[in-house]
Each structure stands twice: as structure tokens, then as C-alpha cells.
Amino acid sequence: MKKLLARRELSLVVAIILIVGVAIALQPRFASEQNIRSILLWVPLLAVAAMGQTAVIITRGIDVSVGSILGLAGMTTAILLRDYPQLGVGGAAVIGIGLGAVLGAINGGMIAFAKVPPIVATLGTLGIYRGLTFIVSGGRQVDDYQLPKDLMNWSLEGPALLSKVPFINSIPWVVWIAIIVMLLSHLGMTYTRYGRDVYALGGNPDAAALRGIPVNFVTFMAYVLCGIGGGFAGVLYASRYGTVNPSGIGNGFELQVIAAVVIGGVSVFGGTGGAPGVALSCLLLGVVNVALSVLAIADTWQMAIYGLVLLVAIIADERFARSARKRAGEAV
Amino acid sequence: MITRIRSRFGPEIVAVVLLILAFGFSAFREPRFLDAEYLFDRSTLYMEAGILALSMTFVIIAGHIDLSVTSILALVGAICTTLVSKYGLPPAAMIIIAPVVGGALGALNGLLVSKGKLPSLVVTLATMALFRGVAQILLGDHSLPMPKELVGIHKIQLPGTYFHVPMVLLAILAVIAAGVLHRTVWGRWVTALGTNAEAARHAGIPTGKILIQLFTLSGVAAGIGSMLMLSRLGVARFDHARGLELDVITAVVLGGASIFGGRGTVFGTITALGLVGVVQTGMGVAGVKAEVQVAVIGLLLIVSVLFSNFTARKRGR
Amino acid sequence: MSSPAVSPAAGAVILSASHISMRFGPVEVLADISVELRAGEVHALLGENGAGKSTLAKILAGVYKPVSGKLALLGNEISLSGPRDAAAKGIALIHQEPLTFPDLSVAENIFIGRQPTKAGRIDWAKMRQDAEKYLSALGVTLDVSAPVRGLSVADRQMIELASALSLDAKVLILDETTASLTPGEVKKLAAVLDRLKAEGKAIAFIGHRMEEIFSICDRISVLRDGLKVGETLRTETNVDAILRWMVGRDVHHLVERGEPNLGDVALDVSGLTRKPRFADISLSVKAGEIVGLAGLVGAGRTDVLRAIFGLDTVDSGMVTVTGTTLVHHDPARAMEAGVALVPEDRQQHGVLMPQSIWENGSLAIMPRLAKFGLVDDKTARQKSAEGTQRLAVKMRDDEQAIRELSGGNQQKVVIGKWLLTNPKVLLLDEPTRGIDVGAKAEVHRVIVELAQSGLAVLMVSSDLPEVLALSDRVLVMRGGQIVSTFDRKDATAEGIIAAASGATLAEVTA
Incomplete structure (x- = not known):
């Protein structure tokens, strides 16, 4: 498996270098820092949300409601900070993340215990959570001047500790947060029994049940984690954009998250993939966006490119799994 | 006999009862619901979803799902209007080209699912983005006009009645679909495929071919739906019908088709579509915002699956 | 402990099953079976397919709950809530097709769900060491950090055995474990079982190859059609006698083939x-x-x-x-x-369980009866009835869902379905x-x-x-x-x- 992962990660790194190279070759003004910065600041959001979705897809599930979770949690956080500034940025963030966990638990409960297929449950809550976003906000947006400066600073400033270090000092908090989340996710998936149970369940659900793995609980928790990731990303969204609009926030985000996870090497057939690959693929998608922008290719290409790359990743995974089975002497 | 009907058509009966209740409640709150002209006028909004729901009924009965139909609808609209306005295609040709293009896009899904042995959920999730993305590349944030002679089909009524053309079309297609599903070999094969794909293959049923045909059919329906929508709205936009897949899937599942495949009826789907329409219209009249309406439809979807899971478990399946 | 030749009868009874009966739906698969597994002894459970030996194995390992009868471990009555519970009590089942996770490493497959931890995190180094320890106790060398995908069935069975040892299992139940092994692999397994016997494990061995049974097992019980027909020590019997027990079904049950x-x-x-x-x-x-x-x-x-x-x-x-x-x-x-195929797995491949008898019976000829692609249910139902009558299917009426029929009647519907296609x-x-x-x-x-x-x-x-x-x-x-x-x-x-x-x-x- 190490080899397989290394292979996917290697190809992602090559793809990133290639895209950066092509962009630089075609457009010398590529390195305009402002430009890159503004686009890349979206990567931490994606990465944080993708970590939870990774667990879900490894268990052979899917959560298409993650964009709506981001929306509802981000909206709620922004409203709380506008109306109850005494909560503090930290307090509001905890509530936002906790709300994400609850929303994920609703998905997970229906899927793990009531045996509703993941696509139906989360397609339903995609609509429900978006409707709730509208209800809690009364359809009105929260503007950046209504939010505390501290929250905005997450996306502007780095830790004071690093303020003297050249280059590093320009990396804002959101990036550090995302790195910490990815690290925790990697450690969790590698060094906890829960993390290993997730892989076992995705790799062979029947065997997992017979070997005594608490299959329902593992499934349930995967959606809770996905909700936490979505909620956290919602908080970061408020920090990143300042203006939080109930109909704009998180719309279509689920596709980007799922694309990032699958392109990052998590097979839709379950059981393989992990945080490092997904982190790289988030970066790749960020770089693609930067490249599109500096090459003056309209944003309108973005969705088609995501769809195409996602499709290619799915087909490649299937081919790869098939050849792995063949090499292992299994019938295909 | 009665128990047999109840056990065979239980979910459909539930949908009918819910429809009557929703309609009664709405009419009680809003007398306009009893005005035929108003009703038929509102119903024009649901004809496109109805056509998509017909083909989705087959796809879901076969144990699959097609999330990309609404994107096919948008892309077909984008391609057709682009061909007309930029390449001088005669407007009348759209009527032929739309279902053909839709069918081709659907066939791509079908090939990937059938030959590529990929789950339809992820394939159509990817093509949902891809197809709408291509529509966005073609149209950007602009809209292209539908040729004038093709605009307003929903305003044409059968002489002396309130029945408009899209409704007549949907009615005809629904009758055909019901016939195909319940009375043809192909329809029975689709049901067998959804009941147990392996057993169907063991019975000599060409399951691979059927899958390709199913997704092609789904694309053709999206092509027809596209023409109706463009005619109604007068323009093509890349974000047409975005999110409509929720209404479509809800109608099919609420109408009694099992999300696990193997059962479902066209009658149920059409009834549930009516229910979705009445609920949405009722909320619209009551001033409920569109986003909240979506939430209610999402809730309907989940409740219907929870309900059918619950009754299935009670029957000891 | 050192010599593999522990006297079979000397072992104490570890696990005993008494008067076990089991039925699946209307079919009784086991009737009043009693067996005892003793320390340091390999007890063969023999029988043809369908004799009920695998069902018995699954009852001993907690997978099924018997309809009646008792299990006792070291003299104390126990009830098993599932395979996990059985494993915790020291009873491990080794499957013919081992339960492994292809993308996880050998070490993880041994310890899944109970990996050794240090300060709350999985101690991968210790897990690999332990895995090697248990595998070498079995005399097997495998790369414990390599994924399981691609390993032979024999190797994967060793992983299951190692997992059982790591749980300190007292009772090992090998369900048709040798069925897909090569003769060389069987020899290795026999050597492993000798070691385990020497350590005082009680082992149940399900199989049907005589030479294996006679080289590996100490005691032999034979099941036939859900009944136990005999139990004996290996040293007191021979292949002929055992085969007679296994095959000894009254010949008049079997049909006269006649001259082809x-x-x-x-x-x-x-x-x-x-x-x-x-x-x-x-x-x-x-x-x-x-x-x-x-x-x-x-x-x-x-x-x-x-x-x-x-x-x-x-x-x-x-x-x-x-x-x-x-x-x-x-x-x-x-x-x-x-060509017509009546598949082995009737429920998964042979019939459409929720559909009616006549729908199943006419599935294959439906296209032939159709005119212009339209089904002819009336004729289909008549034809299906011809098939079910010819094969004497016992049923209430043909609108019944086929899942309500017994296995034999389902099988007749399947055969009838194909006969209609000539x-x-x-x-x-x-x-x-x-x-x-x-x-x-x-x-x-x-x-x-x-x-x-x-x-x-x-x-x-x-x-x-x-x-x-x-x-x-x-x-x-x-x-x-x-x-x-x-x-x-x-x-x-x-x-x-x-x-x-x-x-x-x-x-x-x-």
C-alpha cells in the first residue's frame, strides 16, 4: 500500500510542478504574490473539509451535504459574532465546529443506524441545511465590518512567534490551522484504532463485522468527522471572506471536496488513501485555479476541469485496482 | 384482493393519500388552488422535472442513480442555442438535435457504468460537474436566446381546455413509460436487474446493454426537458435546472420506487411529482423562500426513505 | 507439552456441545448433535456437503445460535452472542476463505480492532514484533509490514491462526480449511496443528479428504443429513468404515440411472x-x-x-x-x-427472491412469448405452471413470492424455468x-x-x-x-x- 500511495502522491507532486512550470513559461507575471495569495487562501478551507470527507469515502460512503454544513456553520458563526461579540472568536468557532459535528451526526445516524443510503440521506440534508442557513440568517448577509477584526486576522496574519522569520511570516493562521488539521487527521488515521477500523471497514465490510469491528459506530463517526471538517471550514470561510451571504456560502463546495478526496487517492471502492495524498490534491486544485487565473482562462472553466479530473481519477483508480487484483492472482 | 393491492401498491397509496391531503390543505388555506387556470399555469413549472422523473424511475428501479440529468439538460440547452446563434442551425432542427445530444451524453454515463464497472453514483457525480462545466464554458455568465418561434410552448393550450402542450407531452410520455415499464420485456428486465443484477445475468438478461440503454434514455429525457425549459424561459443559461435533481429523485422515491432497486411505478412517480408541486406551490403562496422550500423537499426525500426502510423491516425483509 | 504425541484420550474436555439442533426456516439441518473437543486433540467433523458440519462449526464459534442444545466451556455452560464474544472466550474460527483486509498489512490483519497501544497511540513497532512472534510460533515467515493482497489462501489462514493465538484461543475450529490448499500447504498446516496440539489446544477439523483426516486427526465424528452417525478414535477405525458412515445413506434413496x-x-x-x-x-x-x-x-x-x-x-x-x-x-x-445453467448459489444467482413464483418461472422464456416486445403474462403464467406441475413444486399458489418456498422447491422452479426454454x-x-x-x-x-x-x-x-x-x-x-x-x-x-x-x-x- 505504501508503494501505491507513494505513486499517487508522486504523480500529484509532478502534476503540481508541471502546472506551475507551464504557467510560469506562458505567463512571466505568474509570481505576482497578491494574486497567488488570494487564490491559495481558499486551499485551507478545502483541505480542512476534505479531511473529514476522506474518512467517509474510505468507508465506501459519500457526503454531498458538506457544502451545506459549511454554509450553515459558517453563517451561524458569523451571526453569533455579529450579535454576541462577547463570545469571542474562539467561542464562536467552537460553536460553529460543534454545530458541524451535530449536522454530521444527523447524517451519520440516518446512514449507520436507519440504513438510509448515503447519497439519499446527504442529498436530503444538502437541501435541509441550506434551508436552515436561510432561516437562521433571515436571508440577510453578514458584512465584514460587522465581524471582529480578530477573525479576519486569521486570514491575514501569522503567529506572532514567526513574525521575524522571513517568508514564513507571511503565512497566515488559516494555513497553519489547516496544516495542523491535516497532521492530526493523518495521525488519527494511522495511529488510532478508530482510524484503522475505518480502513478495515472500507476494505472488507463483511470481514470487519465478523472480526468484531463496531461497524455502525465507525460509519456514524466518519460522518461526524465530515461534519466537523465542514463546520471548521465554515468558520474559516467567515474569516477568509468577511462577507457571509446565505445563498453564496458553500454552494457547490461539496463537489470540490469530493474531487479533492478522490483525486488525492481515496478510492471510491473504499479502503485506501489518506491525508497526505488528499492534502497534495487540495494544493493541486489550488494551483490549477491560480494557473487558470494567471493564464487569463475564465473561471468558467473551473467546474468542467474539476469534473473531468474527477472522472479521470475514478477511471484510473478502477484500472489500478483491477491490475492490482490481477497481479495478486484474483479473478477480475 | 384488497390486502394484495395494499401489499403491492402500498407506497403508491401513501403518495396518493398525501397528495389529496396536501391539496386539501392548500385549497383550504388558499382558494386559488381550486382555480383550474391557476393550477394549470403553476403546473408548467413541473413538466420538465416530470420528464426527468420518468426516466429516473427506470434508472432507480434498475438499482442505479443519475445525478447528471439536470446538467445534461443545461448542456443540451447551451449546445443547441450556440449552434443556432453562432453556426446558423435552423431553429426547428433543435427539436431533433436536443434529444440526440442528450442521449449521447447519457450514453457516456452508461458506457462508464456498464463497461467501466464504475458505480453510477460517482460517475454521474463527476459528469454532473463536467457537463454543467462545459455548459458554463460555452455560455459563461451570459444567456443565449431561444429562437423566437420556439418560445412559449407552455402557453399553447389544447383548444377549449386548460391543458398546455408540455402537460399533454408529459401525459403521453407517462403512458408510454408506464407501458414500457410494466408491459414490455425490457421493462421487466430493468426490474429484474434492480432486484438482483447477478441473478438477472444468470437468467440470460443482457444487463450490460440494458444499463447503457437506461442512461441513454435518461439523457434523451434531459434533452426533451431542455427544450421545454428553454421554450418556457426563453433563454439558455449554464445554471438551468441546477438542484432540480433533488425534486426529481424525491418524486421518484416518494412515489414508491425503492432506492435499492427492484420496484417502482410510473403512477407513483407522477403522483409524487404532483405532491412535490402542490407542496412547493403552497409554500410559494405562503411566502416561503425558495431555499426553505428546498429544505422541505429534502426532508420529504429522507422521510420517504426512512418510512419505506421501516415498513420493509417490519415486513421482515 | 514437548512431545506432539500427547495421548488423545488424556486431554480434558475444553468445549462441549450437547444435544444441538438447528433449523433454517423449515429445513432442519442439525438434530440432537453432541460433540466434545479435548485439549491436545484434533477432532475431525466429517460428512458430505449438506451433512451439517459447517453449521455445527459455526454454532461452536458463535456465528449461529442453535435452536436448542447447550455449549459448555471447561464445564461451565456458556452462551455466545457472536463470533467476537466467542473469540474473547477463547474460541476461534478459521475460515476456508479467510477474513482478511487486502490493503492492510499482515500485522494489522492479525491485530485489527485490538492493536497494541502506547500512550494512546498504536505502537506499530510492537505490533510488528508481536505479529512476527505469533507467526514464528506457527513456523511461518511472512513480511509482516506487507499488505495481505496477493498472499495465498494458506498464508491468509496462517494470519487467522496467528490472530487466534494472539487472543490466547483455547479452541480452534478449522472450517474446511484445507479445501483450497495444495498438498504441500496441507503438510505445512498439519505440522502447525501438531505444534498447537502439543500446546494443549483443542482443535475441531472440518474436512473430507481421507488422507488428511487420517494423518492429522485423533478422533473422528461423522455427520450425515444433520445427524451424528458415529464417533471413534482414529486408531480404532479405517477409511472404509468412515466412508461407509459418510456415504451410508440408504441406497434406495437414490434414483436408478438406467441405461443411457x-x-x-x-x-x-x-x-x-x-x-x-x-x-x-x-x-x-x-x-x-x-x-x-x-x-x-x-x-x-x-x-x-x-x-x-x-x-x-x-x-x-x-x-x-x-x-x-x-x-x-x-x-x-x-x-x-x-444452454441452461442452474447456479450453485440459488438465493444470490438463481432466483429473484421478492418476485412471485410464476414471474421467476417464466423469466427466461418471457422474451420468446413476447409479441412486439410486449409481455404476455397470461401465457407466461400458464407456461410457468406447466413447469411447476411437471416438477411437482409444492406451493400454495403461483402468486406467492418465491422466497416463501423451501430450497428444494425453489430449485425445482429454477430447473423448470430453464426447461421451458427447451x-x-x-x-x-x-x-x-x-x-x-x-x-x-x-x-x-x-x-x-x-x-x-x-x-x-x-x-x-x-x-x-x-x-x-x-x-x-x-x-x-x-x-x-x-x-x-x-x-x-x-x-x-x-x-x-x-x-x-x-x-x-x-x-x-x-
Whole structure:
């Protein structure tokens, strides 16, 4: 498996270098820092949300409601900070993340215990959570001047500790947060029994049940984690954009998250993939966006490119799994 | 006999009862619901979803799902209007080209699912983005006009009645679909495929071919739906019908088709579509915002699956 | 503890099952069975397929709860809530197809769900060490950090055994563990079992290869049709006696084959290859002939039938049915050419469980009865009724869902479904598996009748008396190849077992 992962990660790194190279070759003004910065600041959001979705897809599930979770949690956080500034940025963030966990638990409960297929449950809550976003906000947006400066600073400033270090000092908090989340996710998936149970369940659900793995609980928790990731990303969204609009926030985000996870090497057939690959693929998608922008290719290409790359990743995974089975002497 | 009907058509009966209740409640709150002209006028909004729901009924009965139909609808609209306005295609040709293009896009899904042995959920999730993305590349944030002679089909009524053309079309297609599903070999094969794909293959049923045909059919329906929508709205936009897949899937599942495949009826789907329409219209009249309406439809979807899971478990399946 | 030759009878009873009965739906599969597993002893549970030995194994390991009867561990009555509970109490089940996770490492597969931790995190280094420790206790060397995908069944069984040892299991239940192993692998396993015996483990061994039983086991119990027909020490019996117990079903239960009425070759298969399942399979079946395809589980028999029917693609080779060569591997084509397949797994492959009897019965002829693609339910129902009457299916009415029927009646509906298509070649895969004795005899009668009426029958069966009673010729497969052919008059249980297991006849009957 190490080899397989290394292979996917290697190809992602090559793809990133290639895209950066092509962009630089075609457009010398590529390195305009402002430009890159503004686009890349979206990567931490994606990465944080993708970590939870990774667990879900490894268990052979899917959560298409993650964009709506981001929306509802981000909206709620922004409203709380506008109306109850005494909560503090930290307090509001905890509530936002906790709300994400609850929303994920609703998905997970229906899927793990009531045996509703993941696509139906989360397609339903995609609509429900978006409707709730509208209800809690009364359809009105929260503007950046209504939010505390501290929250905005997450996306502007780095830790004071690093303020003297050249280059590093320009990396804002959101990036550090995302790195910490990815690290925790990697450690969790590698060094906890829960993390290993997730892989076992995705790799062979029947065997997992017979070997005594608490299959329902593992499934349930995967959606809770996905909700936490979505909620956290919602908080970061408020920090990143300042203006939080109930109909704009998180719309279509689920596709980007799922694309990032699958392109990052998590097979839709379950059981393989992990945080490092997904982190790289988030970066790749960020770089693609930067490249599109500096090459003056309209944003309108973005969705088609995501769809195409996602499709290619799915087909490649299937081919790869098939050849792995063949090499292992299994019938295909 | 009665128990047999109840056990065979239980979910459909539930949908009918819910429809009557929703309609009664709405009419009680809003007398306009009893005005035929108003009703038929509102119903024009649901004809496109109805056509998509017909083909989705087959796809879901076969144990699959097609999330990309609404994107096919948008892309077909984008391609057709682009061909007309930029390449001088005669407007009348759209009527032929739309279902053909839709069918081709659907066939791509079908090939990937059938030959590529990929789950339809992820394939159509990817093509949902891809197809709408291509529509966005073609149209950007602009809209292209539908040729004038093709605009307003929903305003044409059968002489002396309130029945408009899209409704007549949907009615005809629904009758055909019901016939195909319940009375043809192909329809029975689709049901067998959804009941147990392996057993169907063991019975000599060409399951691979059927899958390709199913997704092609789904694309053709999206092509027809596209023409109706463009005619109604007068323009093509890349974000047409975005999110409509929720209404479509809800109608099919609420109408009694099992999300696990193997059962479902066209009658149920059409009834549930009516229910979705009445609920949405009722909320619209009551001033409920569109986003909240979506939430209610999402809730309907989940409740219907929870309900059918619950009754299935009670029957000891 | 040091010598592997612990006196069998000397061991204390570790796990005992008394008066166990079990039924699945209407079918009673075990009746009043009592067995004891003793420390340092390998206890063989023998019987034909369907005799109930695997069900008994699963009851001992907590997978099934018996309808009645008691289990006692070291003299204390226990009740097992599931395999996990059984494992925690020291009872481990080793499966024929081991429960492994292909993408996880060998070490993780041993310790999944209970990996050693240090300060709350999994201690990978210790896990690998421990894994190596338990594997070397079994005398096996495997790369513990490599993924399991690609390992042989034998290696994966060792992983399950290591997992059982790591749980400090006192009782090991090996369910048909040797069925898909090569003779070399079986020898290794036997050596491992000797070690485990020496450590005082109580071992139940389910299998049917005589030479294995006699080299590995100390005590032998034989089941037949859900009843225990005898128990003896190995030293006090011989192969003949055991075979008599196993096969000793009253001969009058079995149908008279009579003189076959052979016609032209109906099915001709040449050089059929699908790696790694089978290679270079050539056989032919004449009209009116019944050819038995014997062999052990995993020998590739089912795969051959699937390939003939076009369910799987093949690497090379040809299938010809009454002169028509099947080029495209597609069940619909095979069906048109006159091939019918009654699959082994009835519930998963044979019937559409929620659908009615007549819908199932007419599924295959539905397209032929259709006019302009429209189904003709009335005729279909009549036809289906013809089929069910001819085969004497017991049912309330044909609107009943087929899942309400017993296995034997379901099987008859499946056979009836195919007969309506007027096949020339009938492929049967374990036609009487999971069917009770009475229905079995009826299915046998049907098969013979069909052959007499000119059908070519190719039958895979692990039920030796069935193979011997029905077949005009017996082909034996081993390791994906046909290794021997017996004419009816030369076919014996011992000869077939010897050919199927790769032992010499002398070893089998020794």
C-alpha cells in the first residue's frame, strides 16, 4: 500500500510542478504574490473539509451535504459574532465546529443506524441545511465590518512567534490551522484504532463485522468527522471572506471536496488513501485555479476541469485496482 | 384482493393519500388552488422535472442513480442555442438535435457504468460537474436566446381546455413509460436487474446493454426537458435546472420506487411529482423562500426513505 | 507439552456441545448433535456437503445460535452472542476463505480492532514484533509490514491462526480449511496443528479428504443429513468404515440411472482457459448423457460452468453447442444456443427472491412469448405452471413470492424455468445443495428423466453418492485442470477422492 500511495502522491507532486512550470513559461507575471495569495487562501478551507470527507469515502460512503454544513456553520458563526461579540472568536468557532459535528451526526445516524443510503440521506440534508442557513440568517448577509477584526486576522496574519522569520511570516493562521488539521487527521488515521477500523471497514465490510469491528459506530463517526471538517471550514470561510451571504456560502463546495478526496487517492471502492495524498490534491486544485487565473482562462472553466479530473481519477483508480487484483492472482 | 393491492401498491397509496391531503390543505388555506387556470399555469413549472422523473424511475428501479440529468439538460440547452446563434442551425432542427445530444451524453454515463464497472453514483457525480462545466464554458455568465418561434410552448393550450402542450407531452410520455415499464420485456428486465443484477445475468438478461440503454434514455429525457425549459424561459443559461435533481429523485422515491432497486411505478412517480408541486406551490403562496422550500423537499426525500426502510423491516425483509 | 504425541484420550474436555439442533426456516439441518473437543486433540467433523458440519462449526464459534442444545466451556455452560464474544472466550474460527483486509498489512490483519497501544497511540513497532512472534510460533515467515493482497489462501489462514493465538484461543475450529490448499500447504498446516496440539489446544477439523483426516486427526465424528452417525478414535477405525458412515445413506434413496440413451455430441468444450481459475479444459457431453464434474472446492468447477454459459470471459478456448460455436461470451447467446445453467448459489444467482413464483418461472422464456416486445403474462403464467406441475413444486399458489418456498422447491422452479426454454445442454452446479433428503431424491429423479428425454447434462457436485448414482461419466478437476476421467463402471468414491485430492489411491485407502 505504501508503494501505491507513494505513486499517487508522486504523480500529484509532478502534476503540481508541471502546472506551475507551464504557467510560469506562458505567463512571466505568474509570481505576482497578491494574486497567488488570494487564490491559495481558499486551499485551507478545502483541505480542512476534505479531511473529514476522506474518512467517509474510505468507508465506501459519500457526503454531498458538506457544502451545506459549511454554509450553515459558517453563517451561524458569523451571526453569533455579529450579535454576541462577547463570545469571542474562539467561542464562536467552537460553536460553529460543534454545530458541524451535530449536522454530521444527523447524517451519520440516518446512514449507520436507519440504513438510509448515503447519497439519499446527504442529498436530503444538502437541501435541509441550506434551508436552515436561510432561516437562521433571515436571508440577510453578514458584512465584514460587522465581524471582529480578530477573525479576519486569521486570514491575514501569522503567529506572532514567526513574525521575524522571513517568508514564513507571511503565512497566515488559516494555513497553519489547516496544516495542523491535516497532521492530526493523518495521525488519527494511522495511529488510532478508530482510524484503522475505518480502513478495515472500507476494505472488507463483511470481514470487519465478523472480526468484531463496531461497524455502525465507525460509519456514524466518519460522518461526524465530515461534519466537523465542514463546520471548521465554515468558520474559516467567515474569516477568509468577511462577507457571509446565505445563498453564496458553500454552494457547490461539496463537489470540490469530493474531487479533492478522490483525486488525492481515496478510492471510491473504499479502503485506501489518506491525508497526505488528499492534502497534495487540495494544493493541486489550488494551483490549477491560480494557473487558470494567471493564464487569463475564465473561471468558467473551473467546474468542467474539476469534473473531468474527477472522472479521470475514478477511471484510473478502477484500472489500478483491477491490475492490482490481477497481479495478486484474483479473478477480475 | 384488497390486502394484495395494499401489499403491492402500498407506497403508491401513501403518495396518493398525501397528495389529496396536501391539496386539501392548500385549497383550504388558499382558494386559488381550486382555480383550474391557476393550477394549470403553476403546473408548467413541473413538466420538465416530470420528464426527468420518468426516466429516473427506470434508472432507480434498475438499482442505479443519475445525478447528471439536470446538467445534461443545461448542456443540451447551451449546445443547441450556440449552434443556432453562432453556426446558423435552423431553429426547428433543435427539436431533433436536443434529444440526440442528450442521449449521447447519457450514453457516456452508461458506457462508464456498464463497461467501466464504475458505480453510477460517482460517475454521474463527476459528469454532473463536467457537463454543467462545459455548459458554463460555452455560455459563461451570459444567456443565449431561444429562437423566437420556439418560445412559449407552455402557453399553447389544447383548444377549449386548460391543458398546455408540455402537460399533454408529459401525459403521453407517462403512458408510454408506464407501458414500457410494466408491459414490455425490457421493462421487466430493468426490474429484474434492480432486484438482483447477478441473478438477472444468470437468467440470460443482457444487463450490460440494458444499463447503457437506461442512461441513454435518461439523457434523451434531459434533452426533451431542455427544450421545454428553454421554450418556457426563453433563454439558455449554464445554471438551468441546477438542484432540480433533488425534486426529481424525491418524486421518484416518494412515489414508491425503492432506492435499492427492484420496484417502482410510473403512477407513483407522477403522483409524487404532483405532491412535490402542490407542496412547493403552497409554500410559494405562503411566502416561503425558495431555499426553505428546498429544505422541505429534502426532508420529504429522507422521510420517504426512512418510512419505506421501516415498513420493509417490519415486513421482515 | 514437548512431545506432539500427547495421548488423545488424556486431554480434558475444553468445549462441549450437547444435544444441538438447528433449523433454517423449515429445513432442519442439525438434530440432537453432541460433540466434545479435548485439549491436545484434533477432532475431525466429517460428512458430505449438506451433512451439517459447517453449521455445527459455526454454532461452536458463535456465528449461529442453535435452536436448542447447550455449549459448555471447561464445564461451565456458556452462551455466545457472536463470533467476537466467542473469540474473547477463547474460541476461534478459521475460515476456508479467510477474513482478511487486502490493503492492510499482515500485522494489522492479525491485530485489527485490538492493536497494541502506547500512550494512546498504536505502537506499530510492537505490533510488528508481536505479529512476527505469533507467526514464528506457527513456523511461518511472512513480511509482516506487507499488505495481505496477493498472499495465498494458506498464508491468509496462517494470519487467522496467528490472530487466534494472539487472543490466547483455547479452541480452534478449522472450517474446511484445507479445501483450497495444495498438498504441500496441507503438510505445512498439519505440522502447525501438531505444534498447537502439543500446546494443549483443542482443535475441531472440518474436512473430507481421507488422507488428511487420517494423518492429522485423533478422533473422528461423522455427520450425515444433520445427524451424528458415529464417533471413534482414529486408531480404532479405517477409511472404509468412515466412508461407509459418510456415504451410508440408504441406497434406495437414490434414483436408478438406467441405461443411457446416447445421441450426438451436444456440448463440446476445447482448450477453455481462464487464468488463474482453470486452464485447458476440454470435454464433451452427448445428448442423453449425464457427466459429473467432481473435485474439491476451489478446483475451478464452478468457474468452468460460468465460462461455458458466458458469465465470465475466457482467455482462450472454444465452446460449441450442437454445432454452433459460441463466439461472444454472453449468457444471452448461450441461452439462444440452448444452454441452461442452474447456479450453485440459488438465493444470490438463481432466483429473484421478492418476485412471485410464476414471474421467476417464466423469466427466461418471457422474451420468446413476447409479441412486439410486449409481455404476455397470461401465457407466461400458464407456461410457468406447466413447469411447476411437471416438477411437482409444492406451493400454495403461483402468486406467492418465491422466497416463501423451501430450497428444494425453489430449485425445482429454477430447473423448470430453464426447461421451458427447451435447452439442449443443462449445466447444473451443486443441484441439491441445501435441499433436504426427500426433495433431493425428487431432484435426482428429474435430472435422470431429463437425460432420458435427450438432454445433455453437465453436473458439478461435491456430493459423491449423487455423482456416482447419476453420472454416466465422471470428470475430476484439481487445481483448475481435468485430472482424470472415470466411466460409470469404474467410478468409485475412493478413486474420485484420490484424484481430486492429488493423493494416490493407496494413500486414500491405506
